[in-house]
Amino acid sequence: MERDGHFAGDDPFEIARGWLAEAEKSEPNDPNAVALSTVDADGLPNVRMVLLKEISDDGFVFYTNYNSAKGRELAANPKAAMVLHWKSLRRQVRIRGMVGREEGEGADAYYASRSLKSRLGAWASEQSQPLDSRTTLMAKVAKITAQKGPNPPRPPFWGGFKITPVEIEFWADGAFRLHDRFVWRRSDIGESWKIQRLNP
Template identity: 45%
Template structure:
């Protein structure tokens, strides 16, 4: 595609100023996430999760945020999946939200830990029945011969667990404990606004502007 190099867009929707941003990064994130939801952007809760394997190579995938607070950002998945295995080896990750319609990006980096069993149990019970059975049916990231394997596994799980399946031991939540947040707002002439919140040893957040 010879025209790729000529694709350009001028970002002119909004600005991000230090004096108007929240003192705590999770507060700024809450504001932006609520604005993304209100604007009805497609899947405002979708985020890219980056992990690193034993060979030092990164991998990414899309997961859904299921909660956040001053402690960090939470999502749920299969612990035996590729991302689960990589987090077991290297418990650090990066997250990224991209709200194209608002010309905004949020990047988060930090250490990752599993949430408590109580948190995982509570969220699992809130999921639709099909999703709960799917957690039992899918050997996530493993090679399977066909979709028929999943269908058969789902039928087996339904017969075995009925209407009230318990949470599988290989399924639960992770929480990324942020050490750094970056908020990016597209601006005209590629002079974008970038604000970074960096966690210091004393537990205080330092807010600073980065060159675009």
């Protein structure tokens, strides 16, 4: 099967990193923004935007509060889908797979790289929970600032998730809506990829 140009390569993670690197040069805001889809306990889908922080050799990593709605949904049903869409490139990447936590040194290092205000905000925000006012939140931030000081550790309820995919689809816009689509599928993590061209 002929896959040339920006579809060329034998490693879907490398292709995805290459596309993201291209988007970083042309996309005006947050080229690493992804729409993340999970399901709740009743099987009702939920989708929101998050920032993809790493495309590793085996997965796609983002960070969040584990007690948030997405954190709770992923704990109950550790499967997810995400899509990166770049209008500047007229391309997208769709990912579906299994989810596991990314904790330890990698999560600590990413947390430490964030601004101090973001690190303190992670401690103060009970993400997805009801909040009576912004004043209440800012008061909590001030209290956490006094307690934790200028170098707060990563909260135990905050860290990463990695989607290890069983399906990755690369899509590029084509003339007359005759788009190019290639999907990489495997029956299970660790299995070999099978690649197919799809109709637009």
